[in-house]
Amino acid sequence: MANVRLIARLDIKGPNLIKGIHLEGLRVIGDPQEHARRYYEQGADELLYIDIVASLYGRNSLRDIVSRAARDIFIPLTVGGGVRSVDDVRDLLRAGADKVAINTAAVNRPELVTEVSRAFGSQCMVLSIEAKKIGEGRWEVFTDNGRERTGKDVVEWARRGWELGAGEILLTSVDREGTRKGFDVELVEAVTRACAIPVIASGGMGTLEHVEEVCKRGRADAVAIADALHYKRMDIPQVREGMRSRGIAVRRLEGRPAP
Amino acid sequence: MTAAVTVIDYGIGNIFSVTRALEHCGATVLLSGRPEDILAAPRLVLPGVGAFANGMEGLRSRGLVEPIRRYAASGRPLLGICLGMQMLFARSLEFGDHEGLALIPGIIAPIVAKAPDGAALKVPHIGWTPLERPPGCATWDATLLAGVREGENCYFVHSFTAVPERESSRLADACYGDCRISAAVREGNVWGCQFHPEKSGETGLRMVANFVRM
Numbered sequence: 467m468a469n470v471r472l473i474a475r476l477d478i479k480g481p482n483l484i485k486g487i488h489l490e491g492l493r494v495i496g497d498p499q500e501h502a503r504r505y506y507e508q509g510a511d512e513l514l515y516i517d518i519v520a521s522l523y524g525r526n527s528l529r530d531i532v533s534r535a536a537r538d539i540f541i542p543l544t545v546g547g548g549v550r551s552v553d554d555v556r557d558l559l560r561a562g563a564d565k566v567a568i569n570t571a572a573v574n575r576p577e578l579v580t581e582v583s584r585a586f587g588s589q590c591m592v593l594s595i596e597a598k599k600i601g602e603g604r605w606e607v608f609t610d611n612g613r614e615r616t617g618k619d620v621v622e623w624a625r626r627g628w629e630l631g632a633g634e635i636l637l638t639s640v641d642r643e644g645t646r647k648g649f650d651v652e653l654v655e656a657v658t659r660a661c662a663i664p665v666i667a668s669g670g671m672g673t674l675e676h677v678e679e680v681c682k683r684g685r686a687d688a689v690a691i692a693d694a695l696h697y698k699r700m701d702i703p704q705v706r707e708g709m710r711s712r713g714i715a716v717r718r719l720e721g722r723p724a725p
Numbered sequence: 726m727t728a729a730v731t732v733i734d735y736g737i738g739n740i741f742s743v744t745r746a747l748e749h750c751g752a753t754v755l756l757s758g759r760p761e762d763i764l765a766a767p768r769l770v771l772p773g774v775g776a777f778a779n780g781m782e783g784l785r786s787r788g789l790v791e792p793i794r795r796y797a798a799s800g801r802p803l804l805g806i807c808l809g810m811q812m813l814f815a816r817s818l819e820f821g822d823h824e825g826l827a828l829i830p831g832i833i834a835p836i837v838a839k840a841p842d843g844a845a846l847k848v849p850h851i852g853w854t855p856l857e858r859p860p861g862c863a864t865w866d867a868t869l870l871a872g873v874r875e876g877e878n879c880y881f882v883h884s885f886t887a888v889p890e891r892e893s894s895r896l897a898d899a900c901y902g903d904c905r906i907s908a909a910v911r912e913g914n915v916w917g918c919q920f921h922p923e924k925s926g927e928t929g930l931r932m933v934a935n936f937v938r939m
Binding site for chain 2: 468471506511536538540560561562563564587588590633634662663664687688717
């Protein structure tokens with residue numbers, strides 16, 4: 467079986483690493499590079515950068531942050547926020563990103579998903595979905611960090627994204643984001659059942675039991691963790707060990723020095 | 726004196742990370758898509774992501790297929806990464822039937838993988854998977870994988886896998902459910918890895934360092 471990936475999520479505003487609740491009420495945490503280095507050294511499987519104000523201002527300020535990270539961090543980097551075109555994607559890949567996460571622009575123009583996966587391969591096209599629960603077993607797609615409704619059904623949109631050529635889905639529960647109350651396991655389960663591409667569960671990680679639930683019942687392929695790491699409530703080795711002891715396959719780390 | 730490595734720039738893939746990993750391991754990197762630079766390279770890396778046909782077209786349109794073959798015949802070290810490894814093989818069945826560089830006998834075929842419970846596994850295979858030493862490979866000493874232990878994980882992202890014709894071409898395997906993935910291959914001075922050493926943390930850097938010292 468595939469190992470469940472542990473992804474450190476870094477939400478960025480301007481030059482700062484920030485953290486909010488429900489993607490709002492943002493607090494500055496510190497220097498993104500300092501945190502990224504720490505998560506790399508602790509053994510994160512991947513890093514995920516999201517510029518959370520980019521789509522509001524129509525720009526992406528992550529280029530510099532990512533190119534700095536890619537100089538001495540040798541694990542996959544995913545970058546999202548304000549990515550609008552094949553040219554934007556090319557620019558981020560050249561800066562050192564391995565994958566891009568696209569939300570708003572894909573909702574506005576779904577063909578972009580196909581264009582990006584054709585141009586660079588589906589492995590680098592991550593469809594980012596912000597989901598809010600609107601009823602029993604029903605979630606609506608939001609854009610602009612949970613501010614704008616789209617009228618789209620999350621499960622339908624995820625399946626459509628897969629058909630359009632997305633290689634992965636980043637699924638953020640706006641309801642749970644920053645709350646530490648646990649992942650929206652029903653949401654994750656509904657999406658993993660609907661499409662055959664990997665799904666990254668994001669939003670709500672509070673305890674190791676939450677991770678266990680979203681991996682076992684939700685069948686998440688990867689979990690994104692922000693708050694718990696940024697506030698040092700837990701570190702990556704603790705999460706990894708906690709998952710292993712709960713019977714979830716994770717990457718075994720050697721803990722050896724650099725060559 | 727630092728070790729010089731030429732990385733083939735043919736308009737495809739994330740060459741920034743490969744370059745950075747080589748530099749981190751002490752190499753001086755020349756990025757080039759010119760035949761003469763490839764022929765003169767002391768060490769050569771063929772990176773790549775995306776579709777096989779696009780990759781080969783990128784090489785062909787720049788007139789690089791023959792120079793790479795001639796370089797390989799010189800006995801100097803060549804490393805193909807991900808799609809770069811797949812292109813070392815004779816043919817690929819990705820969206821048709823395409824000819825490769827034919828430096829290693831074998832084909833590239835789609836991943837078909839099942840879990841122990843019979844459920845189909847997701848494709849692409851994305852993530853960290855442990856390396857295993859194939860039965861026909863006695864040791865990793867004095868290879869690209871020198872110093873790496875069995876069970877160390879590398880980062881994979883791919884939908885197709887190499888099926889070498891000769892068992893002796895297999896340097897490392899990785900199991901994805903019941904699918905035997907050819908993780909690293911070797912044919913004399915020609916090396917290939919399906920995973921991304923430049924994205925596989927300290928384990929990957931060890932291999933990059935091994936290559937730089939060849």
